[in-house]
Amino acid sequence: MRIGIDCRTILNPNGGELAGVGHYTYYLVKNLLLIDKENEYVLFFDNNFSDFEQFEAPNVKIVKLPFYQYKKYLPITYSQMLISAFFAREKLDLLHSPANVIPLFYRWPAVVTIHDLAIYKFPDFFPSGRILKQSFATKVLVPDSVSRAKKVIAVSQNTKDDIVDIFGIPENKIEVVHEGVISHGKNCPNQASxxxxxxxxxxxxxxxxxxxxIEPRKNLIALVKAFKNYKLSEGENASDLELVFAGGKGWKNEGVFEAIKEANQILSAxxxxxxxxxxxxxSLADKLSLIAHATAFVFPSFYEGFGLPVLEAMSMSTPVVASNASSVPEITGKDGAILVDPYKESEIQDAISQIISDxxxxxQLAIKGHNRAQxxxxxxxxEKTLAVYLEAVSK
Structure with missing residues (x-):
């Protein structure tokens, strides 16, 4: 079987550029090449990617798409036509699009992975400009992709349920394939001192x-307030306890930083x-070290397609407090974390108190969370993705 995979979301992991869908695609492809020596893989990269050697194998062909530097000047329909043409000329038995969208004009067998439907479920969490910019994708490309795909991969049962609810896709067309995690144990390699x-x-x-x-759907204002109130209630017993945020600034982040400033002023007094x-x-090295040595990892998000940060913390035996919403309980299991209602600030505060004092x-959470992460x-x-490929081509 000749399988094509759209690898354009993979950036440069050796340079630390690895996140989101690119993270998923990178580790999926690396592991497919480890377990499958029989099928032929055609990997499509943007021409600016520089680390092709790590994907080289006897059953791999690498195709560099030459128009990366021009794509911002191309109308989206023309760009979709070009991409479809490059994929089609490889005469694939199956194409896998790991980033929610099958090229619009590609009319051969394909599988698509759906990660996150937050923009459909919680449009108020997104700036109006982004919703407008993404409207062609949300109204045309994604619905068309899940409709045309031979099989749809959902990264969680929660995402599968959302796909059925939003797009009306039959359940038997969708397979749940969870992501993996790469870091295990407090002393995993690659972490900084x-x-x-x-x-x-x-x-x-x-x-x-x-x-x-730092964005609205992560529910960080409630976390800041819960932490502040916990500190105020505990006085000297919690004087050395800090709340640390690590991550880039997302959209609509102003309220979070205002809450941080206000809380710090009150606590400073x-x-x-x-x-x-x-x-x-x-950096990845710093992130791993921060997770490994945290007293607890807190993640009160309103909505996650999968919840990889929670899984990373569990895999490193760090106790977790997380929301009981969307896919998060599916990842933590029944007893891998303390789960809270993200809409109840008092529950977040109580969980902080519980995990700090006990x-x-x-x-117990460190052990159970780590076991669950395995x-x-x-x-x-x-392995499960390869099984989906085989089922898709048999249809």
Whole structure:
């Protein structure tokens, strides 16, 4: 079988450019090539990608799409025509589009992966300009893709349910294939020295950590308020505890930073100087070290297609407080984390109090969370994806 995979979302992992759909595509492809030596793979990259050698194998053909530098000047329909033509000329038995969209004019067998339908479920969380910019994708490309695909891969059962609800796709056309996780245990390789990370960011020994983009659907204003109220209620007992945010600035982030500023002012008046810290985007090495040494990982998001940051924290034996919404409980399982209603700030505060005050609970969550995380591997993701390919071409 000749399988094409659209790898244009993969950036440059050796340069630290690996996130979101690019992260998924990278580890899926790497593991497919490890487990499958029989089928032929055609990998399509933008011409600006520089690390092709790591994908070279006897059963791999790499195709560089030459018009990357011009795509911002191309009308979207013309761009879709060009991409479709490049894919079609490879005479594939199956194309996999890992990023929600099959090229509009590609009319041969294809599989599409759907990650996140937040823009459909919570449009108010997105700026109007982005909704307008994405309107062709949300109104045409994504619905057309799930309709035309031989099979649809959903990264969680929650995402599958959303696909059925939003697009009316038959359930038997959709397969749930969970993502994997690469870091395991407190002492996993590739993490920076915590002493250097702590010094760099001037961190306390005790801190709660959130990793992700600063945007409304992450529910960070409620987290800031819950943390502030916990600190005020505990007084000296929590004077050294910090709340740390690591991640890029997303859209509509102003309210979060206003809440951080206000909370820090209130806490400073009580003697706790800069208890809430925003580190910005951090390197992979720093991120792993921050997760491994956090007192707890907090993730009260309203909506996640999969919830990879939660899984990463669990895999590193860090206790987790997370929302009971969307896909998150599916990832944590029944007892891999403390789950809270993201719409109830008091529940977030109570969970913080519980996890800080009870060392035995933290140890229990660390073990159960780590055990649960072992079920999510990229090899298993690749094996299940390959099974979807085989089913798709048999239809």
């Amino acid at each position: 915590f002493a250097s990370v702590r010094e760099k960011h001037n961190l306390s020994e005790r801190y709660l950590l959130f990793v992700g983009s 009580k003697g706790d100087v800069e208890s809430i810290k925003y580190l910005g985007y951090v 060392e035995g609970l933290r140890e 079920e999510f591997t990229w090899r298993r993701c690749a």
